[in-house]
Amino acid sequence: MPMIDVGDGRRLSYAEAGSGAAVIMVHGSPGDGRSWARVIRHLLPDFRLLTPDLPGHGGSDPLPAGTAQRTQTMATAVG
Numbered sequence: 001m002p003m004i005d006v007g008d009g010r011r012l013s014y015a016e017a018g019s020g021a022a023v024i025m026v027h028g029s030p031g032d033g034r035s036w037a038r039v040i041r042h043l044l045p046d047f048r049l050l051t052p053d054l055p056g057h058g059g060s061d062p063l064p065a066g067t068a069q070r071t072q073t074m075a076t077a078v079g
Contacts, residue, residue, distance in 0.1 A: 001014065001053075002014055002016065010077075012055065012078075013052070014050055015034075018044045019045060020047045021048065022050060023043070023050070024050045025040075025049060025051045030057065032053040032054075032057045032059075033053050033058060052077075
């Protein structure tokens with residue numbers, strides 16, 4: 001699975017499929033990008049679908065210990 005650097009040496013795992021306008025599909029908690037498997041097949045090939053594993057989920061690096069703003073940190077990683 002590809003990885004992207006999100007700062008501070010942490011990496012975010014993601015999958016990519018299709019082509020066209022990009023759509024970032026963010027999973028709930030607990031979960032990972034694979035949560036979208038049943039939906040993706042209905043959207044291909046019309047869209048470029050990106051399904052990241054949020055920090056601390058799936059193949060992504062964990063959040064730093066003591067992270068107080070967990071939601072903001074996850075949103076920043078995806079944005």
